[in-house]
Amino acid sequence: MRPDFARPAVLVGLSAATGWIAWSGVALLLPVSLLFPVLWSIATSKKIAALIAAGYFLAASRGLPQGVATFYQSNLWPGLLLWLCASSSFIAVHATLWTANARARPFCYLVAVVLMAVPPFGITGWAHPITAAGILFPAWGWWGIAAMTAGLMGLVTRASPAVTLVFLSVWLWSAVTWTDPFLPEGWDGVDLHLGPSLGRETGLHRHRDLIQIVREAGSGKGSFVALPESALGSWTPTVERLWIHGLAGTPATAIVGATVITEEGYDNVIVAIAAQGGKILYRERMPVPGSMWQPWRSWVGQIGSARADFFANPVADLGGERIAPLICYEQLIVWPVLQSMLYDPDIIIAVGNGWWTDGTSIVDIQRANLKAWARLFAKPLVISFNT
CATH class of the missing domain: 1.10.1760 (Arp2/3 complex 21 kDa subunit ARPC3)
Incomplete structure (x- = not known):
């Protein structure tokens, strides 16, 4: 040479x-x-x-x-x-x-x-x-x-x-x-291994299975149970009623990923559901560019893109605590977590749907990033992924 x-x-x-x-x-x-x-x-x-x-x-x-x-x-x-x-x-x-x-x-x-x-x-x-x-x-x-x-x-x-x-x-x-971040008291993050069917298979049996997972976890480690991104599929009044009925008689609150259909496309969200009702807790600030966030669609009069609002809702209030939610792609970049930390949240909640990363280190990198940020700011960490 x-x-x-x-x-x-x-x-x-x-x-x-x-x-x-x-x-x-x-x-x-x-x-x-x-x-x-x-x-x-x-x-x-x-x-x-x-x-x-x-x-x-x-x-x-x-x-x-x-x-x-x-x-x-x-x-x-x-x-x-x-x-x-x-x-x-x-x-x-x-x-x-x-x-x-x-x-x-x-x-x-x-x-x-x-x-x-x-x-x-x-x-x-x-x-x-x-x-x-x-x-x-x-x-x-x-x-x-x-x-x-x-x-x-x-x-x-x-x-x-x-x-x-x-x-x-x-x-x-x-x-x-070194010690890993700790799981906050009263919380549980459930990892699922349902592959691409999660969020796509949204029949009654799938919802009942997920509700049962929440009920079982809620009777054990904690009253707040996190499930992965997109687990509910579309968030609709019918889905909300089904989950409210399914969680009746249990103190558990499900923190679950879902999508909300809009006139222009959709929002990737986290919802909180308990026997008393459900609400949208968080709308993703930065969906995956290219596969989810496709701003060029609006330039040519098309719809179907996930909405990105770069600096919206950095924290959410839940059960008297301030949480910093991060969905999937937001765990790979810098500003969403730093923006959330400006508000001094009590807990970091991270959900993802990484079935498509099989055979790669992407989900492991997301987990490593989350551990680093949680330890830097001394925050408890709840993680829920589907693979």
Whole structure:
């Protein structure tokens, strides 16, 4: 290999390895992602910086092509196309903001960190290194975000070796003392293994089975029982009456995913149902781009897209507690959880329907992210997934 190609090839290879390892679904490996800004900073041109960003992001999101193929029951080509499109904003931001000016570099990287955390670029802001704050600085809250941000800026300066040593020391200590987030008293999150039938098979027998699950869980661990995203199918008055009748005589409250049909498309929601009645608790702020959120439909007069309201309803009140709900895709990006944490919720509630991720690490990555955020802000965590 020619010398002028050897260095870029090594940097891109290391970046891809960083993305692969950090985003493997193991929470304690999230700090590996901090190697990415170091590699980005030692690029010798914007082109090489773009290749380093591509290697990291594509490796971190490697489960997307297979997941899309499974969801649409198609070959890999649609997934590969979406994979490449999703990476474009990450690559463009990091290539544009790369600079050879050592003094300006930390501020340029800070801009990249912010841009990839909030809309519009943050819509595909997966694999964000700031997520590792929960592993390195558990219970630090916003001070942990500040420390991580300062550390990320330090990693792209000449002080990078010293900053890396500090991070490595903190990481080792965290690995020794790490504990998973705790389940709040009176709550239970139920994982289901019903595959693609959940939310699609909505007959009377399926509803009765889910109600029985809630009744059994409610008589054991807690009076609030979370079920996965889309478990109810469409939320209608008939479904509401069926569940109210089914939960009669039990103190359990079901926290369940559903869809609400609107004139333009639909909302992906979480509803709360008890023997006394039901209500919509939360409307998803950021549905999955492409498969659910399709804003271009309205541009050509079509309907059918899930609605996105980026900064709506960050928290909800339930049983005298303030909860921070996160549905599926929101667990992979940054701003929904940080927006919710601004309101100091009592509990994080996370639901998902990940049957289409079979054979990938996507659900494991979601769980790792949730653990990191919950530990950073010292919040109890309730998780319910369908696979």
